[in-house]
Amino acid sequence: MPGLVAVVLVTLVTLAIGTWGLRVSRTTSDFFVASRSVRPGLNASAIGGEYLSAASFLGIAGLLLVGGADMLWYPVGWTAGYLMLLVLVAAPLRRSGAYTLPDFAEARLGSRTVRAACSLLVVGIGWLYLIPQFEGAGITLHAAIGAPEWAGPLVVGAVVLANVTSGGMRSITFVQAFQYWLKLTALLVPAAVLVAVWWGDGRPGSRLADADWSVPVAEGGGLGLYATYSLIIGLFLGTMGLPHVVVRFYTNPDGRAARRTTVVVLALLGVFYLLPPVYAGLGRVYGAGLVDDGSDVLVLELPRLMLNGTGGDVLTGLVTAGAFAAFLSTSSGLAIAVSGVLTQDLTSRWVAERNGVGAFRLAAVVAVVVPVVAALMIRNVGVAESVGLAFAVAASTFCPLLVLGIWWRRLTDVGALAGLAAGGLGAGGAAILTLAGYAPGGWLGAALALPAAWSVPLAGAVMVVVSLATASREPVHARRFLVRLHTPESLAR
Amino acid sequence: MVERVRVTGPPRHTAAGRGAGRLGDVHQQTPIGDVYLRSLLREQLGLAARVIGLVVLTLGALPLVFHLWPELAARELAGLPVAWVVLGAGVYPLLLLLGWRYVRRVERNERYFADLVGSAGESVGLAEADDVTGTGSGVDPGDPA
Numbered sequence: 118m119p120g121l122v123a124v125v126l127v128t129l130v131t132l133a134i135g136t137w138g139l140r141v142s143r144t145t146s147d148f149f150v151a152s153r154s155v156r157p158g159l160n161a162s163a164i165g166g167e168y169l170s171a172a173s174f175l176g177i178a179g180l181l182l183v184g185g186a187d188m189l190w191y192p193v194g195w196t197a198g199y200l201m202l203l204v205l206v207a208a209p210l211r212r213s214g215a216y217t218l219p220d221f222a223e224a225r226l227g228s229r230t231v232r233a234a235c236s237l238l239v240v241g242i243g244w245l246y247l248i249p250q251f252e253g254a255g256i257t258l259h260a261a262i263g264a265p266e267w268a269g270p271l272v273v274g275a276v277v278l279a280n281v282t283s284g285g286m287r288s289i290t291f292v293q294a295f296q297y298w299l300k301l302t303a304l305l306v307p308a309a310v311l312v313a314v315w316w317g318d319g320r321p322g323s324r325l326a327d328a329d330w331s332v333p334v335a336e337g338g339g340l341g342l343y344a345t346y347s348l349i350i351g352l353f354l355g356t357m358g359l360p361h362v363v364v365r366f367y368t369n370p371d372g373r374a375a376r377r378t379t380v381v382v383l384a385l386l387g388v389f390y391l392l393p394p395v396y397a398g399l400g401r402v403y404g405a406g407l408v409d410d411g412s413d414v415l416v417l418e419l420p421r422l423m424l425n426g427t428g429g430d431v432l433t434g435l436v437t438a439g440a441f442a443a444f445l446s447t448s449s450g451l452a453i454a455v456s457g458v459l460t461q462d463l464t465s466r467w468v469a470e471r472n473g474v475g476a477f478r479l480a481a482v483v484a485v486v487v488p489v490v491a492a493l494m495i496r497n498v499g500v501a502e503s504v505g506l507a508f509a510v511a512a513s514t515f516c517p518l519l520v521l522g523i524w525w526r527r528l529t530d531v532g533a534l535a536g537l538a539a540g541g542l543g544a545g546g547a548a549i550l551t552l553a554g555y556a557p558g559g560w561l562g563a564a565l566a567l568p569a570a571w572s573v574p575l576a577g578a579v580m581v582v583v584s585l586a587t588a589s590r591e592p593v594h595a596r597r598f599l600v601r602l603h604t605p606e607s608l609a610r
Numbered sequence: 611m612v613e614r615v616r617v618t619g620p621p622r623h624t625a626a627g628r629g630a631g632r633l634g635d636v637h638q639q640t641p642i643g644d645v646y647l648r649s650l651l652r653e654q655l656g657l658a659a660r661v662i663g664l665v666v667l668t669l670g671a672l673p674l675v676f677h678l679w680p681e682l683a684a685r686e687l688a689g690l691p692v693a694w695v696v697l698g699a700g701v702y703p704l705l706l707l708l709g710w711r712y713v714r715r716v717e718r719n720e721r722y723f724a725d726l727v728g729s730a731g732e733s734v735g736l737a738e739a740d741d742v743t744g745t746g747s748g749v750d751p752g753d754p755a
Contacts, residue, residue, distance in 0.1 A: 186683075189697035197665065200705050204658035204712055331691035332683040334673045345673040353665075373717065380709045387702030394698040524655055600647055603654060605720040608727060 119434030120261025127299070127441045128276050134292045157374050161381030163290045164365050166297035168195070168382075169389060170246075170447035171253030174300060174440050176501030177390075179415040181397030182407065185330035187345060191501055192390035194352025194508075196383060202357040203379040208372030209523045209602035210363065217457050218363055218515055225522045227592045228530035234537050236462045238514050239360040241541075243455035244488045245548060246359070246507040247448055249500045251492035253413065254444045256500075260417045261437040267493055273441075274489040277448045281456065281485070282478040290368065296446040297385060303439025304392045307420055307432040311399055314423050322402050330401070343570060344563050348505065351569030355508030358515025361450035364457060371606045399423070413500055416440070448485075455484035495552065505567075506548040513540030513572035517580050523602055525581075526595050532584025540576025544568045650723045654716060661712050669701065 173195065180188040215221040218239055223232035254269030280292065315321070335341035356362060369375040393416075400407055400415045403422050407415050417440065420432035459480035514537050521528045521536075547568035556562055564571060584591075592598070676682055676693065687695040 186691070186693040186697060189693070193669070193697055193701050196702060197669065197705055200661065200665065200709050200712075203709050204661045208716075329683075331693045332676055332680060333693040333697055334676045338677075342673060342677050349670070349673070376713050376716070380706070380713055383702075383706045383709045387706055390702065391699055394694060398694075524651070596647075599651070603647070603650055605724055607720075608724050 119430040120437040123434040123438035124258070124261065124272075124441050127438045127445065128272075130295070131276060131280060131292055131442075131445055134295060157369070157378040157381055159290065159294050160365065160368060160374075160378045161385055162294035162297045164293075164362065164378065164382050165385040165389070166293035166295070166300065166442075166446045167361060167365065167450035168386070168447070169297065169300050169443060170504065171250050171257075171440065171443045172501040172504040173389070173393070174304065174443040175253055175257070175413050175416050176504070177393040178396035178400065179407075179413045180501050181394055182400040182404070182415050186333045187335045187341075189333060189394070190345060190348050191352065191505070192393060194349055195356065196386040196390060197353050198356025198508075199379055199382050199386065201353050202362070203376060203383075206357050206519045206523055207366060207375045207379050210519065211366050211369050211375035212372045212602050212604070212606070213598075214601075216364070216367055217454070217461070218358075218360060218519075219458055219462065221522070222518060222533065225592070225595075225598055226528070226530040226533055227594065228534075231530050231533050231537070233462070234534055234541075235515075235518070236458050238510075238537065238541055239458045240455055240484075241545065242358070242507055242511050242514075243360050243451045243484070244491065245510060246361075246504060247451050247455075247485075247488035248492045248495060249503040250444050250448045250451070251489055252495070253440070253500045255492070256413050257417065257437065257440045257444070260414050261433070269444075270489045270492045273444045273448060274485050276445060277452050278481060278485045280445075280449055281452045281481045293446050293450065296442040297389075299442045300439045300446075301385075301389055303435045303442070304389070304396075304416070307436055308392050308395045310428070310432060311419065311423050312395065315399055315402065322398070340560065340563055343560075344567050347509075347563070347567035347570035350573055351505060351509035351512045351567065353512075354516040354569070354573060355510075355512035357519055358511030359508070360454035360458070361447070363515075364454045365450075373606065452481060452484045456480035459483055502566075503552065506544075506551060509567070509569040509572065510541065510544045510548055512569050513544035513576045516573065517577040521577070521580055521584075523599075525584075526599055527584055527588060527591055528580065528595075529584045529587045529590040530592070531587045531590055532580045532582075535583040536576045536580030539579040540572050543575055544572040547572070646723065646727055650719065653719050657712065657715055657719065661708055664708060665705075668704065672697070 173192070177188070177191055180191065210221065213221050213224060215224050219232045219235040222235045223229065251270035251273060254273040255266040256269070258264040258269040258272065259266050333345075335344040337344070366375050366378075369378055396416055396419060400419055404415060404419055407418060407422075416436050417433065420436060421429045423429070424432065456477060457480075460477045463480065463483075517536055517540065518533055522533070547565045551566050556566070672693075683691060683693060685692045
């Protein structure tokens with residue numbers, strides 16, 4: 118019952134803020150990038166709200182409980198990814214003046230073909246990321262109110278669609294900012310209460326000191342070392358290539374604000390990620406049965422395992438609300454990014470030129486319906502692991518494209534295309550094989566499950582070598598474009 | 611409510627760039643402009659490389675360290691296993707500190723660049739005098755960078 122109340126409340130508040138945003142959304146620019154007027158504090162909360170997905174809220178704690186300290190690399194990598202983004206791309210990306218990743222690629226390289234390849238990748242990565250969100254929604258609704266597992270994807274898909282089509286990016290900015298603080302509260306308050314309960318029980322916890330559970334490297338000698346480093350590379354470098362993260366940087370007023378926003382994001386994520394290990398530690402003491410039971414329900418089940426009666430119910434309601442907010446915010450952000458790209462490259466050709474907002478709404482329907490259907494058909498992929506695959510694909514494609522495009526004048530369209538193909542086919546193929554359930558043992562299995570360690574260097578090397586081989590195709594405006602990316606706004610205006 | 615400005619998308623089918631602005635030398639690809647840009651790029655990229663290098667040396671070394679000395683996993687810090695303390699909590703202040711210091715340094719580089727382009731344009735006489743003083747404003751003259 119408390120779960121049902123929580124889900125309904127979160128949905129209503131989300132829709133209310135979204136509708137309120139509708140009244141101030143007028144132009145296409147409002148829909149896409151909130152007219153570039155979002156302040157760093159608000160924007161950082163929105164990025165945090167958008168970024169902390171089902172994988173962070175539910176997946177991490179469960180992975181830590183089952184896998185131990187080597188899984189700590191997930192939250193660390195998801196945070197450190199913003200440091201990489203900050204030092205390599207944040208301000209130049211904002212100064213490029215493009216709306217989306219395909220816009221950036223086309224402006225930088227002057228090639229419609231590279232643009233099309235990037236659009237394809239944005240849609241692919243977005244959907245790869247959306248599927249586990251919708252699956253997580255199914256798990257949550259099932260655990261909270263006993264709904265059948267197909268209900269979650271449908272409910273979250275419908276709310277996201279209503280929100281995205283009614284207000285676009287501007288209202289989403291407020292929704293996302295609200296949801297960061299909701300998610301933090303929903304994880305922090307139960308954690309504090311449960312730690313107090315644990316303290317009152319006389320601090321049982323000798324098993325926490327179990328050494329096997331405290332090694333931050335995966336098992337298996339050299340293979341484990343490869344797996345850990347591949348995970349680190351994918352997560353650290355994948356953040357900058359996630360379409361829903363990148364589109365947020367265009368809503369900053371200028372490059373300087375983009376940097377400051379990123380620093381605030383580092384702080385907000387750091388605070389949030391202190392909490393999942395607490396749940397994992399308590400889960401190890403109180404929830405031994407959960408280890409075999411499917412780890413994604415740990416956060417949802419722990420309050421009831423530790424507290425009886427009303428207290429347990431209220432806390433369960435709170436974590437359910439947070440989990441639901443996690444699906445809503447991340448899926449909304451991804452849906453916006455995917456529909457933005459679909460609008461520009463697909464639906465605006467079908468809908469009359471003057472009706473830009475109509476084209477966006479049509480694209481949003483496509484962007485949401487496809488992954489909902491996929492989530493209903495695919496079953497039982499761990500939420501955090503499949504999000505990790507989306508990161509690996511992003512790290513193997515957009516990361517080299519952005520870094521070389523921003524810092525290296527001699528990148529050519531052919532080089533970019535070859536690198537995107539190498540990284541996209543390599544990491545994307547590995548991701549699809551893994552999702553399809555193909556899991557050979559040994560080195561081949563590790564290379565497919567965690568492709569970043571080979572696919573990122575491969576994509577980068579292909580981009581550089583092919584660019585050098587096609588040096589005559591260096592865009593004539595490359596130099597001027599780099600000037601614009603690196604010149605402080607105080608000079609450029 | 612923040613003042614909102616209507617912005618349109620970038621020109622998608624023309625060569626990019628916003629025309630020669632106040633950046634005179636740098637935009638017009640004069641040798642001296644080239645030197646400015648190269649030095650700014652090298653400075654910013656070097657700064658990024660130093661931050662990444664620090665992350666690699668600290669965070670990046672951890673799996674290898676625990677692989678080579680597995681007995682470290684049993685060590686405790688403040689009553690908890692050391693890996694949980696370092697990776698579960700200690701990492702985040704480090705990342706925040708690195709990010710904060712990076713922003714301070716990179717903004718200092720940009721102020722220095724603005725200062726350099728402004729004053730050099732004045733002496734070479736390529737940019738209009740009004741423009742140059744306009745760009746120079748807001749730069750702290752006492753900044754040692």
